[in-house]
Amino acid sequence: MGKNLVEKILKAHLVEGTLEPGNEIAIRIDQTLTQDATGTMAYLQFEAMGVDRVATELSVSYVDHNTLQDGFENADDHRYLQTVAAKHGIHYSKAGNGICHQVHLERFGRPGKTLLGSDSHTPTGGGIGMFAVGAGGLDVAVAMGGGPFYLTCPKVVKVNLSGKLKPWVAAKDVILAVLEMLTTKGNVGTVLEYGGEGVATLSVPERATITNMGAELGVTTSVFPSDAVAKAFLKAQKREQDWIVLEADTDATYDRVIDIDLGSLVPRVARPHSPDNIATVKDVAGTKVDQVMVGSCTNSSFRDLMIVASLLKGKKVHPDVSFGIAPGSRQVLEMIARNGGLADIIASGARVLESTCGFCIGAGQAPRTDAVSVRTSNRNFEGRSGTKSAGIYLTSPETAVASALTGKITDPRDLGIAYPEIAMPAEFWIDDSLVLPPSERPESITIYRGPNIGDPPKGEPLPDTIKGIVAIKVGDKITTDHIMPAGSRLKYRSNIPRYAEFVFEALDPDFSKQALENKKAGIHNVIIAGLSYGQGSSREHAAICPMYLGIKAVVAKSFERIHAANLINFGILPLIFANEADYDSLNAKEQIEISSIRAALQKGTDLTLRTAGGKAIAVTYSLSLRQKDILLAGGMLNYTRSRSG
Numbered sequence: 001m002g003k004n005l006v007e008k009i010l011k012a013h014l015v016e017g018t019l020e021p022g023n024e025i026a027i028r029i030d031q032t033l034t035q036d037a038t039g040t041m042a043y044l045q046f047e048a049m050g051v052d053r054v055a056t057e058l059s060v061s062y063v064d065h066n067t068l069q070d071g072f073e074n075a076d077d078h079r080y081l082q083t084v085a086a087k088h089g090i091h092y093s094k095a096g097n098g099i100c101h102q103v104h105l106e107r108f109g110r111p112g113k114t115l116l117g118s119d120s121h122t123p124t125g126g127g128i129g130m131f132a133v134g135a136g137g138l139d140v141a142v143a144m145g146g147g148p149f150y151l152t153c154p155k156v157v158k159v160n161l162s163g164k165l166k167p168w169v170a171a172k173d174v175i176l177a178v179l180e181m182l183t184t185k186g187n188v189g190t191v192l193e194y195g196g197e198g199v200a201t202l203s204v205p206e207r208a209t210i211t212n213m214g215a216e217l218g219v220t221t222s223v224f225p226s227d228a229v230a231k232a233f234l235k236a237q238k239r240e241q242d243w244i245v246l247e248a249d250t251d252a253t254y255d256r257v258i259d260i261d262l263g264s265l266v267p268r269v270a271r272p273h274s275p276d277n278i279a280t281v282k283d284v285a286g287t288k289v290d291q292v293m294v295g296s297c298t299n300s301s302f303r304d305l306m307i308v309a310s311l312l313k314g315k316k317v318h319p320d321v322s323f324g325i326a327p328g329s330r331q332v333l334e335m336i337a338r339n340g341g342l343a344d345i346i347a348s349g350a351r352v353l354e355s356t357c358g359f360c361i362g363a364g365q366a367p368r369t370d371a372v373s374v375r376t377s378n379r380n381f382e383g384r385s386g387t388k389s390a391g392i393y394l395t396s397p398e399t400a401v402a403s404a405l406t407g408k409i410t411d412p413r414d415l416g417i418a419y420p421e422i423a424m425p426a427e428f429w430i431d432d433s434l435v436l437p438p439s440e441r442p443e444s445i446t447i448y449r450g451p452n453i454g455d456p457p458k459g460e461p462l463p464d465t466i467k468g469i470v471a472i473k474v475g476d477k478i479t480t481d482h483i484m485p486a487g488s489r490l491k492y493r494s495n496i497p498r499y500a501e502f503v504f505e506a507l508d509p510d511f512s513k514q515a516l517e518n519k520k521a522g523i524h525n526v527i528i529a530g531l532s533y534g535q536g537s538s539r540e541h542a543a544i545c546p547m548y549l550g551i552k553a554v555v556a557k558s559f560e561r562i563h564a565a566n567l568i569n570f571g572i573l574p575l576i577f578a579n580e581a582d583y584d585s586l587n588a589k590e591q592i593e594i595s596s597i598r599a600a601l602q603k604g605t606d607l608t609l610r611t612a613g614g615k616a617i618a619v620t621y622s623l624s625l626r627q628k629d630i631l632l633a634g635g636m637l638n639y640t641r642s643r644s645g
């Protein structure tokens, strides 16, 4: 029987388990990437494993998130990352070189390879035919040490593309249409494989926009075939030797097939405050706009920036709009500088920002109170921009520029001008001088540790009885941005006690203080949550900091994949309501008890959560044997140590 693309790559990398959807499998990882916000902790954990040199084919450490440097912390972390990379065989991409996903696609991604990244948008690499997955830093550290990556063997859904996008309709509108169909919930354990004759009409950066924002669906990853278009892209990056042909067999089977006629799509927008709150741009056209931001790992390629530059040429940004543009990489910035596109952008009155994540993660460019901000990024969670009252609308670069010019949300088709056709360059501008290769004399490297860098906290073995309190009760779709805010707090990423002060900051400013007091008094803290808990980023701090605050379990209606794995890695028990309606009967601050946990996990039987008021609530779990052992040991580091000792 024919194989789909996903089966082909997984089969070639399988080290444990069988390829049956739902089974736990382990795969060999060829490449890893980290970024600085998750990287410091990942490398501290890697160091704790005592491995000298990475065992992967390629590992790259990018600095792209924490580049504001308001204080010594970020710069200290960068120096740590540079020295640790040089010593342990990792390439180091300096601040200014660009956003990890954009640079990795340009310079390192290879069809058919596996990529594990400590960032949820690692699936961007699926645009060039990689099986690219986001994970917590600890899982990436294990992969750098040569360990396999464990995941649930996914169901594969084919997105069958036909036709061709009409002028002014962009790749972003494709993924927004997919988000409209599938939403951000209920897609855990699925991979989207794109196919059909429409694929050939999309360039690699356009494909990467689609796979990038697949992260918002909660799927494991998304992948495109490696075809003549991929070959031309790699050739233009002077990497033709990295190309292989990789396509699904014609008789491949899928769990489900979704058909999208590219020619039928129209410009779309994700309205506040969720990437699946989709409307057509026409539906919201006319809404007055305060800010427009183009950039982020979703839409900051050469093609995207040239669309922006062409539309701005000879025009001025609307006086009421603050328009910022952050090119995705130095390659993009240098190319638009050399071809004059940058001059058109500057002349229009746009603000040119560094090639980093910046505004996307709330590190600068927070909009005004109650603002409407149109952005080309991938997440519009409440408060993520740095301004809680602001409403973020996610669109294509085309719609973003149209809105910057008119001062209101505008369907770009209504600009009444000819659509600029941007051809892919035959040759990209190549200068890898900001990627420092690892040292050939690692013994000569001393790792730099500034005062901001602390040791990762140690986990404690899972108690047999969790006896304590509902420390917080939260609703559906709680994101890791709610749990562990980034933005101006990012600089504390390497200092867990300090960063832990901000857990659930926006939902309950006293949470951290109270949880720590409970912990000191020997009271266990438990979180009660609704559907899809832990959406969004891969930041394992959303598990490490709660662990530090004495959280022992999260009881939710359902969990997102990366966050559930992070909870397990840090010894926090992810429990699921056997009956969702029981969620309603629990209250914040209620005293609770879950007993005989260790024996139940070993036997695989359900648990009962009892309240002081006499309620008995059945809770269950979805854990592999390995995950149970990790939890019983008190987290991945304890588990690894117990096995090697």
Ligand code: MIC
Binding pocket: 037, 038, 065, 118, 119, 120, 121, 134, 361, 486, 536, 537, 538, 539
């Ligand atoms: C994000 O987009 O939320 C981030 C910041 O890139 C995170 C990683 C992090 O929190 O450091 C992600 O997507 O995984």
Ligand code: SF4
Binding pocket: 065, 099, 119, 121, 296, 297, 298, 356, 357, 360, 361, 377, 378
């Ligand atoms: Fe950076 Fe934003 Fe992409 Fe996250 S989503 S990697 S913050 S650009």
